[in-house]
Amino acid sequence: MAKSNPYKRNIYALLMHIFGFILLLEWIIPLKDVTDTANLYVFVVFLFISFALSFLQILPLLSLFVHIGFMFYFIHILYMMENTFMSKSWFVFVWNDIKFNAGIVWAADWAGMTGMFRSILLFILLWLVSYLVIYWILYRKQMLLFVIFTITYVAILDTFTMYEGNGAIIRLIIVGLSVVGFVHLERLKEREGVYKSNRLLLGWGIPLVAIILLSATVGYLSPKAAPIWPDPVPFLTSIGNGDGPGAGSGVRKIGYGENDSRLGGPFVPDDTIVFEAEITRTHYWRVETKDIYTGKGWEASEGEQLDLDGGVNNQVSWLSDSVPTDPYTATLRMERTYPHINYPLGLTEVRADNAFFQIDDSMEKITSRDENGERIQLEEYTVQYNYPRYYIEELKGAEPGTGEESNEDFLNQYTQLPDSMPDRVRELAEEITSSFPNRFDKVNAVERYFRNNDFVYETTDVAVPTGNEDYVDQFLFETMQGYCDNFSTAMVALLRSVDIPARWVKGYTQGDFVDITDNSTRLFEVSNNNAHSWVEVYYPEVGWVTYEPTSGFSNPYRFVYQSAEENAGDNSGDDPLEQPDRPETDGSNQPELDPGEDQNDGAAAGGNSGLFQFSLKWKPVLIISTFLLATGIILFFARTKWMPFYYILRFKGKTDEKVFNLAFPALLRQLHAVGLIRKDGQTLRNYAMYVDNHYNTTEMQALTANYERVLYRGNPSEQEWEKSVELWENLIKKTSS
Structure with a gap:
C-alpha cells in the first residue's frame, strides 16, 4: 500500500480544520448552562488560535510560545486586571496560585482548586484536544468514534440538564457525517495510491454534503412520532424518592427542614426552586446554627429574640474588626415563602417593605414579622453584608483561650459533646491533630482527613444509627459514606474532641447559575437540592470561619497570605480567587504542615514575606528544570526539523573514508522519520526512485548510484563523497521543509 503524504495547506486541510473546530465548539458551548463558567468567548478564541496555528503549520517552538502567551493573557484579563500584565506582582500572584494548586492536586482535593488554575487546565486541555482532533482527521484518518462521543455528550446534557441540545445535534449530524465521509475518501485515496485528485474531491464531496444537508433538513421538518419508551429521567429520579437503595430506612430528608434531632437516611432529591438570588459573588446562604450534639442529631440552645431595628444587624x-471585608448587596426573590431569612455570613442589614426582623441570639435564625409581631412570609428582600478575607498569618497566630474563649460559658457551649461519645472518636481527633502546632493547621488536617481516607459522598444508601450507636462514630468507622450532614457533624465532633470551638450551620449552597443580569450581576436559582450543612470554627481575634468538609463541595470563602496580597497589590474587590492554604499531606503522621514555613518567619520580619523568601530557595531550580524539560520535549517532537542541519554540520566538511558510510544511512533515517519508509526487501535503487517521485527530482537516484559504487565496486569513498555531498545536502534539507 502506498504511503500518503503529510497534509498540505490546501482546501481539504482547511475544511477539516473548520470541521474540527466546530466539533470541539460543541463541547465548550454547554459549559455556560451546566456549570458556572462565564466568559466562554476567551476559550472559543483560544481554540480558534490553536486550529489556526495548526493549519498554518507554525514551527512547534513558535507555536508553543504563542499558545502560552495567549493563555496567560486571557488568564490576566479574567482574573488579574488589577495587576500590570507580566509585572513582578503579576508573576508573584500566578506563582502563588500555581504553587498552592500543586499541593491541592497532590492531595487529590479537586474541589479545592482555584478558579484561575481550573481555567489554566481547561486552556491546556483544549490545546491538546485540538491537536489530537487534527491528528485523528489528517493523519490517522479515523474520526467516527470522536463524532459518536460528541453526539452522546450533547444528548446526555440535553436529557439531564437545562442545556437545550436540539440545534447542537443538528450541527453535529451535518458536520460529523461530513467529516466521516471525507475521511473515508482519504482512506480510499491512500489505499489506491491517489494523491492528486481535486476532481475526485469535488466529485465525492459535493454529493456527500448535498445528501447530508437534504437528510438533515427533511428530518428536522418532518413530523415526529410520539415516544415509544417512557422518559427515563422520572424513573431515575424515583429511585432517589424512595424506590431504590436506602428506601425504608424510616428517616428521610427533603431540602431544608427544622428538625435535626435524628439524622441519617436518604436525602430525597427535589428540584423545586426555593428562591432566586441576584448576587455579585458566590457564598453560602445561612439559615441557622445548632450547638448541641446528642449522638443522634442536633438540638439548639434556647435563645432570646432580639429586634433588628430598621433591619440593621x-x-x-x-467577624472581628481586624478582618478585612468588602461590602456587597444581594436581592432574593422567593418562589417558596418562609417566615425566616436566608442571609450570608457577615450580614449587616436586611430590607423589605412593611417588614420587621428579629434574630435568635443562639441559633442566629432571623425571622420576618409584621407590625403586630406576627410572623410573615416575604416574597422579596435585600440583604447587605460584608464578605471577609481571612489572612492565614492571623489564623495561625490565634491564641487559644483568648477572645470569646475566655468566657467559660462560650467555650462549654461550642465544645459540648455527649458523654456517650465513643472514646475512639476522641482518639482519632488526637491522632489527626496532635502533630500540628496551631489551630489553623489542626482544623485543616481534620477537613482534609475525609478527602484522604476514602469517604464517599452518598445520598441514598445512608445508614441511620439505632440503639446506642453514635451518628458520628458510625460514619467515621463503619459506613464511611453519607452526605453533608454526615461530613459536617463528624468534623464538628472531631474538633470539639480536641477543645476547638465549632458549630453546625444549615442553609443552602449558592445554587445553580442562570444568567448575567442587565446590572452585570449574576442570577442563581436555589432549589431544595441545594440544602446544605457545613462547619464554622471560632478563631480568637478573627471570629467564625467557614469550613467545607463534604466531598465534592468547595469552600466559598478563601484564605490568603497577607504578605502575598501586598506583593500582588490590592485585588480584594471582585477577585474571588484568593488562595486558601490547606495542609498538603495527611496530618496524622506528619510533624509539620509546611516544614519550611516557620523557618522563614524571621526573614518576613526583615521586610520580605516568608512565603516569597521560601519560594526563592527552590524557584530557580524549578524554573530551570521546567525549561530543560520543555526544551527536551520540543526538541524531541521537532527533531525532523533540526536533525538535518545537525547532520550537515557533522558530515558536510569532512573528507575521510568513513564519512560517506555514515552520512548515507543518516539520510535514510531522516527520510524514514518524515514518512518515506523503505519497505522490507526493497532495493536501494527502487527506494531511490520512490523518494525522487515524492520530491520530483532525480538526486536520490544519482546519490544512490554513487553510494553503490563505494559499497559494491570498492571505489574510493573520499572521491565519491566529494561528488555526492551536494546531492546529499539538497536531499536532507528537503526533509526539513
Missing part, C-alpha cells in the same frame, strides 16, 4: 457579629 447590631445584635450578632461573626
Whole structure:
C-alpha cells in the first residue's frame, strides 16, 4: 500500500480544520448552562488560535510560545486586571496560585482548586484536544468514534440538564457525517495510491454534503412520532424518592427542614426552586446554627429574640474588626415563602417593605414579622453584608483561650459533646491533630482527613444509627459514606474532641447559575437540592470561619497570605480567587504542615514575606528544570526539523573514508522519520526512485548510484563523497521543509 503524504495547506486541510473546530465548539458551548463558567468567548478564541496555528503549520517552538502567551493573557484579563500584565506582582500572584494548586492536586482535593488554575487546565486541555482532533482527521484518518462521543455528550446534557441540545445535534449530524465521509475518501485515496485528485474531491464531496444537508433538513421538518419508551429521567429520579437503595430506612430528608434531632437516611432529591438570588459573588446562604450534639442529631440552645431595628444587624457579629471585608448587596426573590431569612455570613442589614426582623441570639435564625409581631412570609428582600478575607498569618497566630474563649460559658457551649461519645472518636481527633502546632493547621488536617481516607459522598444508601450507636462514630468507622450532614457533624465532633470551638450551620449552597443580569450581576436559582450543612470554627481575634468538609463541595470563602496580597497589590474587590492554604499531606503522621514555613518567619520580619523568601530557595531550580524539560520535549517532537542541519554540520566538511558510510544511512533515517519508509526487501535503487517521485527530482537516484559504487565496486569513498555531498545536502534539507 502506498504511503500518503503529510497534509498540505490546501482546501481539504482547511475544511477539516473548520470541521474540527466546530466539533470541539460543541463541547465548550454547554459549559455556560451546566456549570458556572462565564466568559466562554476567551476559550472559543483560544481554540480558534490553536486550529489556526495548526493549519498554518507554525514551527512547534513558535507555536508553543504563542499558545502560552495567549493563555496567560486571557488568564490576566479574567482574573488579574488589577495587576500590570507580566509585572513582578503579576508573576508573584500566578506563582502563588500555581504553587498552592500543586499541593491541592497532590492531595487529590479537586474541589479545592482555584478558579484561575481550573481555567489554566481547561486552556491546556483544549490545546491538546485540538491537536489530537487534527491528528485523528489528517493523519490517522479515523474520526467516527470522536463524532459518536460528541453526539452522546450533547444528548446526555440535553436529557439531564437545562442545556437545550436540539440545534447542537443538528450541527453535529451535518458536520460529523461530513467529516466521516471525507475521511473515508482519504482512506480510499491512500489505499489506491491517489494523491492528486481535486476532481475526485469535488466529485465525492459535493454529493456527500448535498445528501447530508437534504437528510438533515427533511428530518428536522418532518413530523415526529410520539415516544415509544417512557422518559427515563422520572424513573431515575424515583429511585432517589424512595424506590431504590436506602428506601425504608424510616428517616428521610427533603431540602431544608427544622428538625435535626435524628439524622441519617436518604436525602430525597427535589428540584423545586426555593428562591432566586441576584448576587455579585458566590457564598453560602445561612439559615441557622445548632450547638448541641446528642449522638443522634442536633438540638439548639434556647435563645432570646432580639429586634433588628430598621433591619440593621447590631445584635450578632461573626467577624472581628481586624478582618478585612468588602461590602456587597444581594436581592432574593422567593418562589417558596418562609417566615425566616436566608442571609450570608457577615450580614449587616436586611430590607423589605412593611417588614420587621428579629434574630435568635443562639441559633442566629432571623425571622420576618409584621407590625403586630406576627410572623410573615416575604416574597422579596435585600440583604447587605460584608464578605471577609481571612489572612492565614492571623489564623495561625490565634491564641487559644483568648477572645470569646475566655468566657467559660462560650467555650462549654461550642465544645459540648455527649458523654456517650465513643472514646475512639476522641482518639482519632488526637491522632489527626496532635502533630500540628496551631489551630489553623489542626482544623485543616481534620477537613482534609475525609478527602484522604476514602469517604464517599452518598445520598441514598445512608445508614441511620439505632440503639446506642453514635451518628458520628458510625460514619467515621463503619459506613464511611453519607452526605453533608454526615461530613459536617463528624468534623464538628472531631474538633470539639480536641477543645476547638465549632458549630453546625444549615442553609443552602449558592445554587445553580442562570444568567448575567442587565446590572452585570449574576442570577442563581436555589432549589431544595441545594440544602446544605457545613462547619464554622471560632478563631480568637478573627471570629467564625467557614469550613467545607463534604466531598465534592468547595469552600466559598478563601484564605490568603497577607504578605502575598501586598506583593500582588490590592485585588480584594471582585477577585474571588484568593488562595486558601490547606495542609498538603495527611496530618496524622506528619510533624509539620509546611516544614519550611516557620523557618522563614524571621526573614518576613526583615521586610520580605516568608512565603516569597521560601519560594526563592527552590524557584530557580524549578524554573530551570521546567525549561530543560520543555526544551527536551520540543526538541524531541521537532527533531525532523533540526536533525538535518545537525547532520550537515557533522558530515558536510569532512573528507575521510568513513564519512560517506555514515552520512548515507543518516539520510535514510531522516527520510524514514518524515514518512518515506523503505519497505522490507526493497532495493536501494527502487527506494531511490520512490523518494525522487515524492520530491520530483532525480538526486536520490544519482546519490544512490554513487553510494553503490563505494559499497559494491570498492571505489574510493573520499572521491565519491566529494561528488555526492551536494546531492546529499539538497536531499536532507528537503526533509526539513
